[in-house]
Structures are given as structure tokens and as C-alpha cells.
Amino acid sequence: MNLSIADNEKELLLGSLKNANLKFQHTYPGDRPDRQPVHTVYGGANLFKSDTCIKMGEIALKSLQTYSPEFVTLAKVLRLEGHEELPGSFKKIEKLVRRFGKMTDTERKKEPGSLAYSVYHKIIHKLQTEAVEDFRIDFEDGFGNRPDAEEDETAITAANELAIGMKAKTISPFIGIRIKPFTEDLKFRGVRTLDIFLTTLLDKTKGRLPENFVVMLPKVTIPEQVTTLVRLFEIIEKKNNLAPGALKMETMVEATQIIMDDEGRNPLMRIIRAGEGRCISAHFGTYDYTASCGITAKYQTMAHPVCDFAHHMTRVALGSTGIFLSDGATNVMPVAPHRGKKLSSRQLKENAASVHNAWRIGYGHTMHSLINGFYQGWDLNPAQLPMRYAATYNFFLSSYDDAVFRLKTFVERAAISTLTGDIFDDAATGQGLLNFFLKAMNCGAISEEEALATGLTLDEIRSRSFYKILQGRRNKK
Numbered sequence: 023m024n025l026s027i028a029d030n031e032k033e034l035l036l037g038s039l040k041n042a043n044l045k046f047q048h049t050y051p052g053d054r055p056d057r058q059p060v061h062t063v064y065g066g067a068n069l070f071k072s073d074t075c076i077k078m079g080e081i082a083l084k085s086l087q088t089y090s091p092e093f094v095t096l097a098k099v100l101r102l103e104g105h106e107e108l109p110g111s112f113k114k115i116e117k118l119v120r121r122f123g124k125m126t127d128t129e130r131k132k133e134p135g136s137l138a139y140s141v142y143h144k145i146i147h148k149l150q151t152e153a154v155e156d157f158r159i160d161f162e163d164g165f166g167n168r169p170d171a172e173e174d175e176t177a178i179t180a181a182n183e184l185a186i187g188m189k190a191k192t193i194s195p196f197i198g199i200r201i202k203p204f205t206e207d208l209k210f211r212g213v214r215t216l217d218i219f220l221t222t223l224l225d226k227t228k229g230r231l232p233e234n235f236v237v238m239l240p241k242v243t244i245p246e247q248v249t250t251l252v253r254l255f256e257i258i259e260k261k262n263n264l265a266p267g268a269l270k271m272e273t274m275v276e277a278t279q280i281i282m283d284d285e286g287r288n289p290l291m292r293i294i295r296a297g298e299g300r301c302i303s304a305h306f307g308t309y310d311y312t313a314s315c316g317i318t319a320k321y322q323t324m325a326h327p328v329c330d331f332a333h334h335m336t337r338v339a340l341g342s343t344g345i346f347l348s349d350g351a352t353n354v355m356p357v358a359p360h361r362g363k364k365l366s367s368r369q370l371k372e373n374a375a376s377v378h379n380a381w382r383i384g385y386g387h388t389m390h391s392l393i394n395g396f397y398q399g400w401d402l403n404p405a406q407l408p409m410r411y412a413a414t415y416n417f418f419l420s421s422y423d424d425a426v427f428r429l430k431t432f433v434e435r436a437a438i439s440t441l442t443g444d445i446f447d448d449a450a451t452g453q454g455l456l457n458f459f460l461k462a463m464n465c466g467a468i469s470e471e472e473a474l475a476t477g478l479t480l481d482e483i484r485s486r487s488f489y490k491i492l493q494g495r496r497n498k499k
Contacts, residue, residue, distance in 0.1 A: 079153025
């Protein structure tokens with residue numbers, strides 16, 4: 023057969039296309055398989071202590087056990103699957119809890135309320151072992167504008183406390199600081215705090231940073247603000263003998279101008295590129311953003327439609343780039359209005375009603391974020407932590423069976439297609455499916471053993487890379 027296209031013509035055309043394809047793949051490598059924390063807890067720098075994260079877990083656990091001493095209450099408050107069939111009287115609840123406790127996981131799954139039981143006990147375990155996944159020592163909104171001498175002293179004290187926590191292993195697995203923004207009014211203060219904090223910390227730790235340390239730059243509106251932080255990082259790294267690129271940063275989506283600039287373009291990708299590989303995530307600032315849209319304080323919530331618009335614009339701009347995205351915070355705190363030891367029955371009921379109402383709001387906001395592909399958010403109070411994990415665990419556990427089927431089917435099909443050499447396309451799609459299980463395992467929703475139902479081995483799961491999984495399986499053929 024005489025073909026119309028000569029080999030040299032085909033090679034020239036496809037060679038040019040290869041360069042374009044590879045450039046696109048470099049820009050959009052897909053979801054990053056690294057661990058992403060499910061939340062970031064913000065706390066004023068003046069209040070930070072080496073054991074802050076431990077104490078937050080204790081407060082969170084006490085709050086959960088006070089207002090939901092067993093799983094049935096939690097199920098009914100949040101309307102979790104099967105809550106309608108659970109008992110209401112104290113004696114019947116007590117009997118059910120004892121009966122569930124004697125069952126195996128397989129037996130319990132057949133019973134109404136089994137999902138709520140699993141969620142409740144996973145929350146307790148999480149609060150006892152790793153209540154805070156990510157903590158940000160806040161020198162911005164959580165600290166406020168104070169005299170320079172006071173902020174200088176706080177930066178030194180907070181750095182010393184972090185050094186103590188590093189040694190005692192009482193800090194969260196992810197941690198960092200939020201400095202003041204690089205606006206014209208506050209740029210000098212932001213730089214000074216960054217310098218004092220890092221110089222003090224590195225002096226105390228003999229040049230060692232905490233694992234997963236990051237600097238949050240708030241209220242970013244132009245790429246030049248990010249570029250400036252990168253240049254400052256280079257100076258600090260050189261002066262303190264840190265490896266080039268050791269310091270990482272995050273940006274915040276807090277103003278309409280970061281969603282659309284004066285030329286009608288979304289500038290987020292340019293802002294990320296200005297980080298020169300150091301910017302690893304973008305966090306949404308609910309209240310600053312809604313304020314920038316002219317929303318009055320009463321209606322500044324995560325559920326406002328303008329937030330969804332910003333989320334979708336951010337997702338479209340940064341999807342498949344490997345940049346982690348985080349939603350904002352719920353401002354309704356699950357804190358009881360009445361305090362003291364001698365409260366009346368009416369006050370106790372009002373306390374429970376108030377906390378449960380805040381639980382429903384926080385749970386709903388977190389579920390909304392998860393459903394829309396934002397697997398991280400902010401928490402501002404330790405009493406919010408139980409609902410962070412309630413929503414996260416419910417999200418992953420209720421989707422577990424479907425996700426197992428999808429990934430198992432994809433693995434089987436991908437194993438066949440890898441024989442043709444189509445590794446990249448398979449890996450890009452498969453990584454997204456694999457990341458569901460990686461995220462679920464990272465936060466404690468499921469165990470590695472439970473992920474084996476996908477047809478993957480533990481070694482394959484621990485590789486965290488679908489590309490490596492496909493390469494390994496093809497090499498075995």
C-alpha cells in the first residue's frame with residue numbers, strides 16, 4: 023500500500039507535536055501524590071506554645087465527649103446515614119453501644135448506624151493521636167497590628183517555642199507561619215517578622231527547619247509580591263546555610279483581583295509561577311474575599327455563592343498543576359454560651375443546642391468543600407476539630423465501596439493498556455483515583471489494609487505513584 027504521508031514528513035510533524043505535548047504535561051503534571059493535610063489550624067502567634075497542638079486535641083476531645091458521649095447523638099445531630107433507625111432513650115442507646123462494641127466490623131456493617139459508629143470512634147482516635155495536622159503561627163489577622171517592639175518579641179518567643187516543640191515532638195506534622203501581607207503599608211513589618219522568626223528558630227535548632235514548614239503570604243494581588251518573598255528566601259537560606267529551595271510558601275486567595283485582574287484575566291497561574299517552584303498551595307480567605315465582593319458581615323459565610331465562584335475559578339486556573347487548594351473557615355464556633363459548674367438544666371440544654379447547631383454548620387461547610395474537590399480547610403478553634411474529622415471520615419467512608427470498584431476496574435484495564443505503552447495517560451487518570459485512597463489513609467479514614475480491596479499491593483500503595491505502579495506491572499509482563 024502506498025501511504026500519502028512519508029516517514030520523514032510524519033516524523034517532522036509528530037516531533038513538533040511531541041514538544042508541545044511535553045510542555046503541556048510539564049505545566050499540568052496532575053494531582054500531587056504528597057500528603058495534603060485536611061485542615062490548617064490558625065492560632066495567634068502570641069498564644070503559641072510548644073504543646074499547643076497537644077492541648078488543642080485534649081480540648082477537642084472533651085468537647086466531643088461532652089456534647090456527644092456516644093455515636094448515636096452525633097448521628098442524630100448530623101443526620102448521618104441510618105440515624106432514623108437509631109434509638110432515642112438513654113437505656114436503649116447504652117444497650118446498642120454495648121452490642122456494637124462486641125461485634126466485628128463485618129457484622130456491624132449490616133446494622134443501621136454502623137457508618138456513624140465508625141466515624142465517631144475514628145474521630146476519638148484521631149483526636150488522641152494527631153488532632154492537628156497543620157498549624158499556622160499567625161502574625162496577621164490572628165495577631166493584629168501591634169507595636170513593633172511587641173511583634174518583635176512575639177516573633178522571638180514563638181520561634182523558641184517551635185524549637186522546643188520540634189525537640190519534644192509535640193508539634194503538628196505540617197507547620198508554618200503567616201506573616202503580614204506585602205502591601206505598601208505592611209511590607210516592612212512582614213519582612214521583619216519573617217527575618218526575626220527564622221533567624222531565631224534556625225539559631226536554636228542549629229540550622230534545621232521543621233518538616234513540612236511553610237510561610238503563608240496573605241492578601242496577594244500581584245506576582246511581584248510573591249517574587250519579593252522568593253528573593254528574601256534566597257537571602258535567608260544563604261545567610262543560614264540552608265539548602266537552596268528549602269523554604270516553601272503558600273499564597274492566599276482573598277481578593278477579587280486575584281480571581282480577575284484589570285485586563286480581565288485570571289492571574290493565579292502567573293502568581294504561582296512567580297514562586298519559582300516554592301509555592302505549594304493556595305488557600306481561600308472566606309471573610310476577606312466576601313468583604314472584597316461587598317458582602318456585609320452578616321452574610322459572609324462559606325456558603326455564599328461568591329465563594330463557590332472563586333473556588334471554581336481557582337480550580338480551573340490551577341487544576342492538574344499539583345498545587346494544593348484549601349477552602350476557608352467556618353466562623354460559627356461550637357462553644358457553649360453558659361459556663362460554670364452549677365448550671366441549670368435549661369442552661370445545659372441551651373449549651374447543647376448551641377454547640378450542636380454550630381456542629382451542623384461546620385459539618386455542612388466541610389462536606390460542601392469536599393464534594394467540590396477542596397480536601398483542606400481552615401479551623402480557628404479546637405472545638406471545631408471533631409466536625410472537621412466527622413465530615414472528612416463520613417465523606418471517605420461513604421464513598422469507599424464505589425471508589426474501590428472504580429480503582430480496581432481502572433487498574434485491571436490500565437494493566438492491559440500499558441502493554442501498548444500508553445503509560446502517561448493511564449497514570450494521569452489513575453493518580454486521581456489513587457489519591458482518594460492516599461488522602462483517606464493519611465487522615466485516618468481507612469487503613470492500608472482496607473485499600474488492598476482495590477487490587478493494589480501494599481508496596482504499590484506506598485509508592486504513592488500510579489505511574490510507578492503501571493511501570494512495575496508492565497515490567498512483570
